[in-house]
Amino acid sequence: MKRRSFIKGTAIVTTASAIVTSPVPEGFSRSKSDHANNPGTIIHSVYFWLKKGLSSSEEKEFLNFFQALKNIPVTKKLTFGKPAPTTTRSVTDNTFDYNLIITFENLEDINVYETHPDHLAAAQKYSKFWERVQVRDTIIT
Template sequence: MKRRSFVKNNFALGAASAFMASAIPQAFGASGSPDANTPGTIVHSVYFWLKKGISPSEEKEFLKFFEALRKIPGVKSLTFGKPAPTTKREVTDNSFDYNLIVTFARMEDINIYETHPEHLKAAGEFSKYWVRVQVRDTMIG
């Protein structure tokens, strides 16, 4: 009796796992992350240079800015990080402190995002932590 229950439970678990695994590539692309390679996707890359001398707690507070932006309608994906420790080359600029990457399905979505009250409010609240911001937007072709 225990063997039948074990086999039955493991079969159900295996079937559920197979279903989930087949759904993930369709929802997120083959890489397991939101598909930013879809033609027409807007990739909004924002580079931040933080003020010198901010404390670790202030830097942690600054990161709440990204979480506030995540809630804005039209955001397809949002991720952020620090510069990668890549080989120093003349064409590489790792002088920034954080990079924010937000993707949007359509131009209309980024246009709403840029002027959304929550975006403007968050930028006003957290701008005290940075000295420079640089934006680069790309439309995937």
């Protein structure tokens, strides 16, 4: 009896381990998201710290910056928002005012975006609203 329980338990652990460590079949993703990204996709995350003392109308005007970027043809997906009110922890940084996330198909597309006239014009027009910007780009593997 003990041997059967041990073998049954080992089979479950071995099977679970194989599922977790097995390669992902082509065309599938471990992500539960309905907009899974392919290897080589670039996630462009930009954090903005706005100038202190902006009025609510100035902050609303700043949001037009994100709308201007949506029109650049190489942007696959664009979202933005404010810091979430998650639990304060030593690894959490909620000091920024807005976060912009743009998904690009590949490195070529983000290179086009970085020098696109609409991007450059929008950055110049709306930079008067921020005091700090930090960019973090990730390539999906």
